[in-house]
Amino acid sequence: MYKLITALLSGITLAFIGHLFIPLKTSKTSEIPKPFICPPLDKAAALNRFRGLISFPSISNISREDHVNDQKVFRDMVAYLVRSYPRVWKHLNVEQVGENSLSLLITWPGSNPDLRPVLFVSHYDVVPVTPGSEHAWTYPPFSGELADGYVWGRGSLDIKFGVAALLEAASTLLAPHDSGAAEEAGEDATGDLFQPKRTIIFAFGHDEEVGGGQGAGAIAALLRSRGMDLELVVDEGGAILLNGLRPITSQPVAMVAMAEKGNAMVEVTLRSPGGHSSMPPTDGSDVASQLWRLGTALKLVPTRTRLQPPVTDMLTHVAPYASGWMRPLLERVDQGPVRWLAGVLLRGFGGRELAAMVSTTLSLTRIRAGVADNVLPQEAVLGFNARLLPGQEPVQAVEHLQRAVKLARVNADVRLTEPGASWPGSKVTSSDGHHFQLLRKAIQETWQFDGQAPAVVPFLVMGATDSRHYAALSHGGVMRFVPYAMGDGDLGLIHATNERVRADSFTRGVCTYLRMMQLLAGSESEH
Numbered sequence: 001m002y003k004l005i006t007a008l009l010s011g012i013t014l015a016f017i018g019h020l021f022i023p024l025k026t027s028k029t030s031e032i033p034k035p036f037i038c039p040p041l042d043k044a045a046a047l048n049r050f051r052g053l054i055s056f057p058s059i060s061n062i063s064r065e066d067h068v069n070d071q072k073v074f075r076d077m078v079a080y081l082v083r084s085y086p087r088v089w090k091h092l093n094v095e096q097v098g099e100n101s102l103s104l105l106i107t108w109p110g111s112n113p114d115l116r117p118v119l120f121v122s123h124y125d126v127v128p129v130t131p132g133s134e135h136a137w138t139y140p141p142f143s144g145e146l147a148d149g150y151v152w153g154r155g156s157l158d159i160k161f162g163v164a165a166l167l168e169a170a171s172t173l174l175a176p177h178d179s180g181a182a183e184e185a186g187e188d189a190t191g192d193l194f195q196p197k198r199t200i201i202f203a204f205g206h207d208e209e210v211g212g213g214q215g216a217g218a219i220a221a222l223l224r225s226r227g228m229d230l231e232l233v234v235d236e237g238g239a240i241l242l243n244g245l246r247p248i249t250s251q252p253v254a255m256v257a258m259a260e261k262g263n264a265m266v267e268v269t270l271r272s273p274g275g276h277s278s279m280p281p282t283d284g285s286d287v288a289s290q291l292w293r294l295g296t297a298l299k300l301v302p303t304r305t306r307l308q309p310p311v312t313d314m315l316t317h318v319a320p321y322a323s324g325w326m327r328p329l330l331e332r333v334d335q336g337p338v339r340w341l342a343g344v345l346l347r348g349f350g351g352r353e354l355a356a357m358v359s360t361t362l363s364l365t366r367i368r369a370g371v372a373d374n375v376l377p378q379e380a381v382l383g384f385n386a387r388l389l390p391g392q393e394p395v396q397a398v399e400h401l402q403r404a405v406k407l408a409r410v411n412a413d414v415r416l417t418e419p420g421a422s423w424p425g426s427k428v429t430s431s432d433g434h435h436f437q438l439l440r441k442a443i444q445e446t447w448q449f450d451g452q453a454p455a456v457v458p459f460l461v462m463g464a465t466d467s468r469h470y471a472a473l474s475h476g477g478v479m480r481f482v483p484y485a486m487g488d489g490d491l492g493l494i495h496a497t498n499e500r501v502r503a504d505s506f507t508r509g510v511c512t513y514l515r516m517m518q519l520l521a522g523s524e525s526e527h
């Protein structure tokens with residue numbers, strides 16, 4: 001037995017080392033594009049419009065039938081947007097849709113109706129401030145305070161930044177290029193507008209944080225009823241990480257999520273005869289013994305490790321920025337034995353984020369059992385939250401738990417709860433295609449650090465976004481990225497106390513969105 005294992009291990013190691021010496025078609029770091037000159041923007045005024053948006057406590061709430069705490073806050077907020085971005089409401093077609101008309105669908109018709117539209121998705125609902133934590137905020141959560149180089153407040157990162165920056169970008173593109181000259185020539189100011197060739201659509205949902213069913217779900221249904229075929233969907237999910245992806249690189253990287261995980265709630269109900277707690281059974285039939293066995297079975301038979309796109313793409317894209325022994329490993333991560341080994345290493349030693357990128361995770365999030373201190377429970381209900389890799393279906397999480405139940409020899413039912421709140425892992429958008437090139441160009445032209453453009457890196461995002469409602473309508477898939485920069489501490493502030501975004505990201509982000517609109521919708525070349 002020992003000899004067999006040694007032989008196997010040596011074989012794998014040799015194959016692995018052999019692979020490192022196979023020459024690769026070099027995936028060179030692309031050249032740094034010429035910086036894009038952003039149209040003039042009154043930075044302070046633009047930032048103030050964004051800060052004003054943060055001041056609305058537009059909290060969505062799953063316990064309420066209409067999914068929001070206060071409809072009036074949303075209506076006032078939309079009225080605020082009308083006042084703040086008048087050019088958008090004047091020149092584009094704005095519809096208030098969704099349950100109670102609380103979401104926005106804005107259409108900017110392209111000059112060529114044969115081209116499929118590109119859809120920019122965001123949302124203006126926010127998660128609540130944890131009751132009792134208000135005093136821990138440096139500035140009140142709905143103040144939109146500008147201080148210490150940040151704009152502070154709930155929703156600044158997630159994701160009123162996106163709504164404000166997209167509207168600001170559209171508004172800038174709608175401005176006459178040179179109003180003075182236009183007036184002198186006696187021209188109508190609207191004669192000088194940018195008109196996209198491809199239709200641009202903005203969809204801003206009002207209940208993304210509670211699933212998006214009444215906002216994005218309703219908008220997607222409306223688009224579908226109109227027979228809409230989309231070219232590409234751009235949604236939230238990634239950002240620019242100023243300190244890179246350590247330990248691979250500490251240079252800035254722009255992370256673009258090309259897929260997102262699916263979600264399933266699976267309930268395991270353990271059954272037991274119960275009885276008096278003074279005489280617990282000795283045959284392992286009590287709830288506690290069954291629970292230990294099930295836990296052990298889940299450790300013995302974990303979900304499968306799968307290093308697959310877009311995580312393999314992530315590793316090959318950062319490879320040129322890595323140094324030492326890591327670089328040859330990352331460059332070859334798509335090759336058989338290297339992929340297998342890398343997957344195992346990432347899951348075992350890469351930390352929780354990387355482990356979650358290479359496996360479907362099963363987290364025990366709820367336990368309900370027991371009626372009295374001296375009564376053995378007859379039942380224990382365990383709620384597992386599964387987060388599914390791309391390509392996996394909710395039923396696969398159920399099957400995995402059924403195998404564990406069998407292995408552990410426990411008396412249990414396994415079922416999917418709330419099928420409506422379960423969905424598969426998303427499709428993976430290609431990072432080889434034309435759209436990714438254009439997105440990379442827009443990012444690298446508008447974000448440069450000491451003359452260096454950030455690496456633009458595909459990845460798999462753990463959270464769910466509104467884009468899943470639109471994904472089926474899109475030919476070119478979904479790319480999830482918001483043009484703002486985050487330092488080490490910033491990522492943990494999403495949904496947390498002291499949520500804040502770098503103020504200097506805002507004008508740059510406006511410029512990136514503007515450039516994306518020009519590149520994705522301004523050219524006839526793609527169908």
Ligand SMILES: *[C@@H]1O[C@H](CO)[C@@H](O)[C@H](O)[C@H]1NC(C)=O
Binds near residue numbers: 059064128
């Ligand atoms: C959500 O709505 C429920 C039902 O109206 C309410 O009791 C709860 O306080 C709300 N949650 C928040 C965070 O406001």
